[in-house]
Amino acid sequence: MHEEVAAYALGVLDEEDIEAFERHLDGCESCRRELKEFAEVPGQLDELKHLPSASEDDPPRSMSR
Amino acid sequence: MCPVLSHLDGRFESADAEAEHRIAVLYQEFGGPLLRHIRKSTGNDLQWAEDVVQETIVRAWRNSARLQWEPSLIWAWLLTVARRIVIDGRRRRSVRPHEVEPPEVDMLAVPDGSERALSAIVVAEALRSLSEEHREVIEQTYLRDRTISEAAEILGIPPGTVKSRLYYGIRALREHLRDKGVAG
Ligand SMILES: [Zn+2]
Secondary structure (H helix, E strand, O other): OOOHHHHHHOOOOOHHHHHHHHHHHHHOHHHHHHHHHHOOHHHHHHHHHHOOEOOOOOOOOOOOO | OOHHHHOOOOOOOOHHHHHHHHHHHHHHHHHHHHHHHHHHHOOOOHHHHHHHHHHHHHHHHHOOOOOOOOHHHHHHHHHHHHHHHHHHHHHHHOOOOHHHOOOOHHHEOOOOOOHHHHHHHHHHHHHHHOOHHHHHHHHHOHHHOOOHHHHHHHHOOOHHHHHHHHHHHHHHHHHHHHHOOOOO
16 A cells, blocks of 8 residues: 555546545555655656657657667 | 644634635645646646646545645645646546657757756656666656556556556655755
8 A cells, every 4th residue: 555655646546546545644654754755756757848859750669678 | 733724623603614714724825836836737727727726725625634734744635636636637628738748758859958957857867767667657657647557558567566666666766866966
């Protein structure tokens, strides 16, 4: 359950898991601490959207290299 | 106990008046900062951003018995809830904002020298420093607005594995950013 804190902080936890995780959060000091820390992460990842892609017109490349 | 939510009991003639006051207090405390945060993710759509803030505050009020936390944790909770409302809203509108497809981290242009581009470069570097498995789950969830189960299906791995990789990937990302002096 603890590991769900990352998905929760990023807002990607599935709807049906959210309530159970919030109940866990009520009783879990370490997840509350990590939620505070991870709350910064979406804003940091959003910075990537301000970067122009070097070659937007190229065909998409595979994620794996 | 959170001072924002805890000092109101027993001062109101009706439950409605108390609810109204609690919502007003939440707005006063968190409304402005929340709006500034949300505007970015709504592509500067002020009307939409205001709706999201309102819904977030109402949910916070409904959860106020639960949210007996200190303000910084309430703030984290509000950000998470607001972000989720924005993502759900995008789906309902079926409007995919143009920036939803993230640039591939290893194809990024030279920064233009602004502070923003600089920190974007640092974040891109941090992402690139992660293992393939960790980078992949961050890309397939947050950066593409997908939930855990959607990403699990695309990647062909169990949802539990996605959650776990996301957790350790985010920890590694934070560590890298902390080394660069970006994160607290
Ligand atoms: Zn926990």
